[in-house]
Amino acid sequence: MADLLVEQPQEITISKTFPTKPKLKPKSKALSKTSESKYWSSFKSHQISNLISSIPSIDFSPISPHHFAAANSASLTLFSSSTLSPTSTFSSFSDVVTSCSFRCDGSLIAASDLSGLIRVFDVKTRTPLRRLRSHARPVRFVKxxxxxxxHLVSGGDDSVVKYWDVAGESVVLDLYGHRDYVRCGDCSPIDGDMFVTGSYDHTVKLWDVRVDNKESVIEVNHGHPVEDVIFLPSGGMVATAGGNSVKIWDLIGGGKMVYSMESHNKTVTSICVGKLGKESGEEALQYRIFSVALDGYMKVFDYAKMKVTHSMRFPAPLMSIGSSLDCMTRVIGSSNGIIFAGRRKAKEDVGESKVRNIWALGSVEDPQRRALRPTYFRYFHRSQGEKPNEGDHLIMRQKKVKLAEHDKLLKKFRHKEALVSVLGGKNTENVVAVMEELVARRKLLKCVVNLDEEELGLLLGFLHKHSTMPRHSALLTGLTRKVLEMRAEDIRASDALKGHIRNLKRSVQEEIRIQHSLQEIQGVISPLLRIAGRR
Structure with missing residues (x-):
């Protein structure tokens, strides 16, 4: 009876094994793509490279199928938005074409050139309809x-903004106020009598043709020569581009600056508004500002959340950008005559599958599948290919953990062999991870004592290479000190180990020299930063 009360020794087993990993693992520099970034990356890129010179202006037709026009050299080329191939060319200009604009019905297009002439063409027949000449110097924009x-709005290097009567080929209003080249402009999406212009005098002016004194209604200072200006879809805000910044202004609030985006490294040359999603539904309300610059980057800016949501780099300075109203095509013009076009694949509409017309002889309904019963083989294989719904509880198969050689040795408590095994490899992170595990088990120093001369040479070689690395210096520096204390006699007796120690001493001295140099630089920079912070 007493023998039964004696507790039997219990066998200790490890239920689950985890591979050793370093505690201080460096973070990956590659950021995970957001859903919106994936959306903009889904546009299939296509290069149109048979143009002559820089592309200063791109404009999309407001009417489906939303063809676009690109100004290059002394010609204006129309492209199909579906095939991205040229359909027609207007080449009757006497000088370089600077700007183009479709009429709201898409039947006419106006273009300006450096000779100061504005021409209006019929899009279908390419017939020149009107010649508008009043500017004394090159015309930079027409809208x-x-x-x-x-009517038309134009501006040029004569610092004059003109409001035209197209039918009569005459100027209705000459608007003075800018003191330098007028380079850009846009018309209000909610009021046909209001438009905004930007100039190299750093100012952006809002004009209303109903005002009698011919003066601007609102004026804002961008702070740099203004390269482009656009109305946002609400009509109460404008975005301006100049220098390396894009700024948003509230016109209803009297011209107050709402936000300044300064993510470009060089001059921003063009901006436009694009929609995220389709023409209908909730996604249609999500507008974005596209900006391109001489640094070769295109940025997508969400002005509702005031942040850049996507960035894309191109191999040339960028001059112009346009986006179609159906959100399917995005076109960017560069300074070397290449157009970088992107088109998103449209999902084909799925037709009704209930009724089909066969040879126009009538309608035949699709046969219905028989209900599943336990006697059918298909009953036991149902839902094998189904994707889980949002509320389903998933039971995943456990993945088999593949252990490395040093992990297997640690599992068997063969600590010295595990350390020697990982020292023979080339993975620094694994060596540090095994050392951290041995420190946790209080076996690292015991392993160091039991190392033979060859194995000790491996350890000293590793410490020589990596003990000065900031990420691992806290562990390896202390270990180096302990190795020198515990194995001093063995090191003195071996010429090979002495060579490792000399190399280790050399690397430590070099690291100390670098740290002293950095402290001297810090001593120089710190007062300068303190002075700059007071200003």
Whole structure:
């Protein structure tokens, strides 16, 4: 009876084994893509490289199928937005074409050139309809109002903004106020009588043709020569581009600056508004600002959240950008005559599968599948290929853990063999991880004592290479000190180990010299930063 009360020794088993990993693992520099970044990356890129010179202006037709026009050299080329191939060319210009604009019905297109002439063409027949000449110097922009078919707005190097009567080929208003080249402009999407212009005098002016004194209604200072200006879809805000910044202004609030985006490294040359998603539904309300610059980057800016959501680099300085109203095509013009076009694949509409027309002889309904019963073989294989729904509880198969050689040795408590095994490899992180595990088990120093001369040479070689690395110096520096204390006699007796110690001493002295140099530089920079912080 007493023998039964004696407790039997219990066998200790490890239920689950985990591979050793370093505690201080460096973070990956590659950021995971967001859903919006994946959306913009889904545009299939296509290069159009048969143009002559820089592409200063791109404009999309507001009417489906949303063809686009690109100004290059002394010609204006129309492209199909579906095939991205040229459909027609207007080449009757006497000088370099600087700007182009479709009318709101897509039937006419206006273009300006460096000779100061504005021409209006019929898009289908390519017939020149009007010649508007009043500017004394090159015309830099021309724009059709979005709600007006009879007028045009233009501006040029003569610092004058002109409001045209297209039918009569005459100037309705000459608007003075800019003191330098007028380089850009845009018309209000909600009022055909209002438009905004930007100039190299750093100012952006809002004009209303109904005002009698011919003065601007609102004026804001961008702080740099203004390269482009656009109205945002609400009509109450504008975005301006100049220098390396894109700024958003609240016109209803009297011209107050809302936000300044300064993510480009060089001059921002063009901006436009694009939609995220389709023409209908909730996604249609999500507008973005596209900006391109001479640094070769295109940025997508969410002005609702005030942050850049996507960035893409191109191999040339970028001059212009346009986006179609159906969100399917994005076109960027570069300074070397290449157009970088991107088109998103459209999902084909799935037709009704209930009724089909066969040879126009009538409608035949699809046969219905028989209900599943336990006697059918298909009953036991149902839902094998189904994807889980949002609320389903998933039971995943456990993945088999593949252990490395040193992990297997640690599992068997063969600590010295595990350390020697990982020292023979080339993975620094694994060596540090095994050392951290041995420190946790309080076996690292015991392993160091039991190393023979060859194995000790491996350890000293590793310490020579990596003990000065900042990421591992806290562990390896202390270990180096202990190795020198515990194995001093063995090191003195071996010429090979003495060579390792000399190399280790050399690397430590070099690291100390570098740290002293950095402290001297810090002593020089710190007062300068303190002075700059007071300003």
């Amino acid at each position: 059709y109002p979005s709600l007006d078919k009879l």
